[in-house]
Amino acid sequence: MNSLITLFWKELRELLRDRKTLFGIIVVPLLLYPLMGAGINVSRSSVEQAVARATIAVMDLDGSPESQSLTLFLTMKVRVKPLQRQSVVEALPSLSEGNYSALILIPQGYGQNLSQGLQACLTVYALLRDLSAVETSRTTTANVLLAAYENALVVERVQGLLANSPLQGLNATSILNPVHVSYSSVLRGKAVDVDPSQLLNIVISQSTFPLIIMVMLILAMQVAATSIALEKEEKTLETLLTLPIGRLTILTGKLAGSVALAGISAIAYLVGFSYYIGSVTGLSSLSGISQADLQALGLLPSPAMYILMGFTIFITVISALALAVSLAVFADNVRSAQSLVGILFIPIMMPALILMFADIGILPSYLQWILYAFPYTHTLLAVKAIFIGDLPVILRSIAYIAVFTIIVLYVAAKIFTTEKVITGRLFARRSRSGK
Amino acid sequence: MSAVEVQSLRKIYGNLTALDGITFQVGEGEIFGLIGPNGAGKTTCLRIVASLIRPTSGSVKVFGRDVVRQDAEVRRIISYLPEEAGAYRNFSGEEYLEFIASFYASDNAERQKMVDEAFHVTGLGERLRDRVGTYSKGMTRRLLIARALGVTPKLAILDEPTGGLDVIHAFHIRNIIKDYATHYGVSVLLSSHNMLEVEYLCQRIALIDGGHIVAEGSPSELKAKYGAQNLEEVFMSATSHE
Numbered sequence: 001m002n003s004l005i006t007l008f009w010k011e012l013r014e015l016l017r018d019r020k021t022l023f024g025i026i027v028v029p030l031l032l033y034p035l036m037g038a039g040i041n042v043s044r045s046s047v048e049q050a051v052a053r054a055t056i057a058v059m060d061l062d063g064s065p066e067s068q069s070l071t072l073f074l075t076m077k078v079r080v081k082p083l084q085r086q087s088v089v090e091a092l093p094s095l096s097e098g099n100y101s102a103l104i105l106i107p108q109g110y111g112q113n114l115s116q117g118l119q120a121c122l123t124v125y126a127l128l129r130d131l132s133a134v135e136t137s138r139t140t141t142a143n144v145l146l147a148a149y150e151n152a153l154v155v156e157r158v159q160g161l162l163a164n165s166p167l168q169g170l171n172a173t174s175i176l177n178p179v180h181v182s183y184s185s186v187l188r189g190k191a192v193d194v195d196p197s198q199l200l201n202i203v204i205s206q207s208t209f210p211l212i213i214m215v216m217l218i219l220a221m222q223v224a225a226t227s228i229a230l231e232k233e234e235k236t237l238e239t240l241l242t243l244p245i246g247r248l249t250i251l252t253g254k255l256a257g258s259v260a261l262a263g264i265s266a267i268a269y270l271v272g273f274s275y276y277i278g279s280v281t282g283l284s285s286l287s288g289i290s291q292a293d294l295q296a297l298g299l300l301p302s303p304a305m306y307i308l309m310g311f312t313i314f315i316t317v318i319s320a321l322a323l324a325v326s327l328a329v330f331a332d333n334v335r336s337a338q339s340l341v342g343i344l345f346i347p348i349m350m351p352a353l354i355l356m357f358a359d360i361g362i363l364p365s366y367l368q369w370i371l372y373a374f375p376y377t378h379t380l381l382a383v384k385a386i387f388i389g390d391l392p393v394i395l396r397s398i399a400y401i402a403v404f405t406i407i408v409l410y411v412a413a414k415i416f417t418t419e420k421v422i423t424g425r426l427f428a429r430r431s432r433s434g435k
Numbered sequence: 436m437s438a439v440e441v442q443s444l445r446k447i448y449g450n451l452t453a454l455d456g457i458t459f460q461v462g463e464g465e466i467f468g469l470i471g472p473n474g475a476g477k478t479t480c481l482r483i484v485a486s487l488i489r490p491t492s493g494s495v496k497v498f499g500r501d502v503v504r505q506d507a508e509v510r511r512i513i514s515y516l517p518e519e520a521g522a523y524r525n526f527s528g529e530e531y532l533e534f535i536a537s538f539y540a541s542d543n544a545e546r547q548k549m550v551d552e553a554f555h556v557t558g559l560g561e562r563l564r565d566r567v568g569t570y571s572k573g574m575t576r577r578l579l580i581a582r583a584l585g586v587t588p589k590l591a592i593l594d595e596p597t598g599g600l601d602v603i604h605a606f607h608i609r610n611i612i613k614d615y616a617t618h619y620g621v622s623v624l625l626s627s628h629n630m631l632e633v634e635y636l637c638q639r640i641a642l643i644d645g646g647h648i649v650a651e652g653s654p655s656e657l658k659a660k661y662g663a664q665n666l667e668e669v670f671m672s673a674t675s676h677e
Binding site: 002003006010013014017018234235236238239241242243244245246418419422423 | 448482485486487488489507510511513514515516517519520521522523524525526530534535537538539579582
């Protein structure tokens with residue numbers, strides 16, 4: 001046991017002190033996603049600030065109480081620059097230099113038309129500097145404000161009409177919006193009063209969860225392969241294998257070190273990823289949905305289910321590490337070990353990408369069988385089933401992964417306890433005679 | 436009891452016969468050298484004695500323990516220094532010595548004693564607190580020799596212990612090996628290209644070529660037998676390369 005602990009700490013220290021490893025599996029995931037999220041945040045807040053700072057120019061050629069009322073409404077919402085009466089062609093060049101987002105032209109007769117119940121016209125000149133998102137957002141401000149003003153006018157008019165009609169006493173809003181829709185979400189027969197669009201975050205987290213597990217798996221495999229390959233590259237493996245330690249203890253120490261490092265890496269990844277998702281969706285918390293709602297929808301797994309999920313992920317990681325170690329034994333250095341392990345990324349990522357968007361049951365049967373053949377498909381199926389509490393699927397998937405893990409561990413132990421660990425090379429060079 | 440007893444040892448890799456039925460013994464406390472050109476089978480032989488790889492046939496015993504059936508016991512009493520060995524480059528020299536000693540020592544006091552001993556043997560002083568990655572080749576080799584001998588094994592298996600080192604580092608390492616054999620009774624099985632080194636260190640040697648032992652005895656016996664001035668001439672005569 002002491003030997004195992006010593007080896008475990010050695011693995012952790014060696015890998016954590018290796019700058020390339022540290023950078024690749026901890027610093028990158030910790031920084032990459034927050035940086036992406038920060039980038040999105042910066043551009044979004046830039047858009048918001050640019051919109052808030054925008055000034056709308058108003059050229060009132062009408063001068064009626066109605067046109068002045070519109071200008072006043074706009075002044076209460078944004079910065080407004082009243083322009084002297086002149087031709088639009090003359091005004092536009094000077095407007096393109098200031099921070100103007102639009103020019104609203106109120107023509108003569110605007111107030112008269114309105115007061116007579118006729119349709120009044122306005123012209124909006126959107127002042128674009130380029131075709132970026134900031135510019136298009138800035139120019140929509142005038143549209144939004146005019147729509148709000150128009151809505152207020154409509155309500156006022158309807159209210160006025162109602163006052164002189166038999167429907168006196170009715171609310172204008174109920175006339176304009178006679179149907180009010182309230183939403184409930186029903187999942188597997190359980191209903192809660194939540195707009196399905198509010199479930200967006202849950203859907204995102206559930207669909208990206210399998211991807212996160214698979215990325216973690218790949219990281220763990222890279223760590224394990226690096227661990228073995230470093231021993232070969234740095235010429236320390238032969239010494240290690242002649243120390244008074246069992247070969248299986250060495251293997252276990254390597255797997256344990258890699259699991260621990262992969263765990264640290266996964267945390268770094270999750271932290272970075274959740275920040276990124278929060279930035280992208282603008283919903284860093286499950287706003288509007290209570291824990292009780294989630295419980296009612298069956299989207300909050302029980303503690304027992306969480307334990308099953310932990311166990312599933314654990315045996316999956318162990319099998320992936322054993323696979324990586326078995327392959328890395330046949331490489332001479334870190335680069336070739338990572339290339340060899342890279343072969344496994346396709347069967348790992350393919351089920352994750354497919355099952356991220358689709359349920360396995362809706363796929364063509366040939367694809368279903370191909371996916372069922374991949375052991376890591378069952379990890380994804382188990383995790384999905386855990387979210388909805390489907391015990392038979394969970395147990396069946398865990399059994400499949402467990403059997404696969406035992407086989408892979410046996411192979412790894414077999415390789416490690418024979419001279420293959422020293423002499424094994426996938427692309428063997430011809431040995432010199434007698435060496 | 437012999438420190439090493441090699442009997443009719445054969446090792447075949449695919450179509451290649453690396454060792455073809457070699458037999459020799461190393462006495463307790465003796466420094467024994469395996470001498471031969473590249474590809475003669477020296478490293479294969481040392482790896483088998485160190486229980487790293489298995490013989491195709493024949494037997495190898497270390498202090499009476501079979502290297503195949505009792506490999507775990509063999510590993511408790513040997514220390515092996517491969518020809519191209521390294522140390523963990525992100526460890527300090529001191530951490531590396533502590534790491535190795537922790538597998539041989541039964542308690543912390545014994546471990547510290549081993550580390551102190553190895554610390555002294557390296558002659559690296561305060562540089563032992565630096566990362567191994569900053570060491571020169573000679574410094575790393577001194578650290579590795581100290582690692583191999585500092586735990587006072589019953590048998591030290593040293594593959595080209597001074598290979599590629601300059602005169603100063605090689606001199607230091609040869610003295611350490613001799614010192615351990617003399618003062619601690621450590622038996623040594625080593626391989627070398629350097630005939631002067633072999634003559635200085637080894638009580639007995641075996642000349643190996645093409646997987647066969649072509650001559651065996653003390654350096655003086657072999658020189659007398661072949662009427663040679665030095666071991667180089669002995670080797671050339673014994674292997675009919677002249």
